Amino acid sequence: MSDTRTLNHTEWECKYHVVFIPKYRRKVLYGQIREDLRGVFRRLAQQKESEIEAGHLASDHVHMMIAIPPKFSVSQVIGFIKGKSAIHIARTYGERKRNFVGQHFWARGFFVSTVGRDEERVRNYIASHEAEDVRLEQQSLI
Numbered sequence: 596m597s598d599t600r601t602l603n604h605t606e607w608e609c610k611y612h613v614v615f616i617p618k619y620r621r622k623v624l625y626g627q628i629r630e631d632l633r634g635v636f637r638r639l640a641q642q643k644e645s646e647i648e649a650g651h652l653a654s655d656h657v658h659m660m661i662a663i664p665p666k667f668s669v670s671q672v673i674g675f676i677k678g679k680s681a682i683h684i685a686r687t688y689g690e691r692k693r694n695f696v697g698q699h700f701w702a703r704g705f706f707v708s709t710v711g712r713d714e715e716r717v718r719n720y721i722a723s724h725e726a727e728d729v730r731l732e733q734q735s736l737i
Contacts, residue, residue, distance in 0.1 A: 600662070600664070602664060602665075602666065605664075605665060605666075607664060607665050608662075609662060609663055609664065609665055609709075610648065610660060610661065610662045610663075610709070610710040610711075610714060611660070611661055611662075611663060611669055611707050611708065611709055611710060612658070612659075612660055612706075612707070612708045612709075612710050612717045612721075613657075613658075613659050613660075613661055613669070613673055613705055613706065613707050614656055614657065614658050614659075614705060614706040614707075615656065615657050615673070615677060615701055615702070615704070615705035615706070616655060616656045616657070616701070616702050617655065617656075617700060617701060617702065618699050618700060618701060618702045619702070620655045620656070620702070621655065622654040622655045623654070623655075624652050624653065624654050624655065624656075624657070625654050628684065628688060629652045631683075631687065632652060632657075632680060632684075633650070633652065635679075635680050635683050636650065636657075636659070636676060636680065639675060639676045639679050639680060640661060640672070640676060642675075643663070643667055643671070643672045643675055643676075644664050644666075644667070645661055645662060645663045645664065645667070645672050646661065646662045647659050647660070647661050648660045648661065648662055649717075649718050649721050649722075650721065651721050651722075651724055651725040651728070653724070653728050654728075658721050658724060659721075660710060660714075660717055660718065660721060669707050673705055673707070677701040677705075680700075680701075681699070681700035681701055684700050685700065
């Protein structure tokens, strides 16, 4: 089973496990922001011809497995996603509706790891992380 994709003169399969956090690791990714960011991340990835294959938004960090074509660098795509999503959050949930050039919502940097033969392990890790967050949220409600 090959999961390769093609460009004009290239056949590729480049997947990455990426983790990034809000500034000061604030627990701000919940409720409507969390639901809104899922769609925003997917649209922004599509603009860079990339696809988010799996992902989870915890209250204080973001996990995603993303396929990025070799004509883009990982830092270029993740920087684009973080920058544009910060502007979207500020315009939607902040006070300033216009002329916003980006307060720093996301912390600088990110973790990235290539996904090759470990793809199933990364998918399971992201899924188990999501299940653990749900379990912890249920405990806090009791």
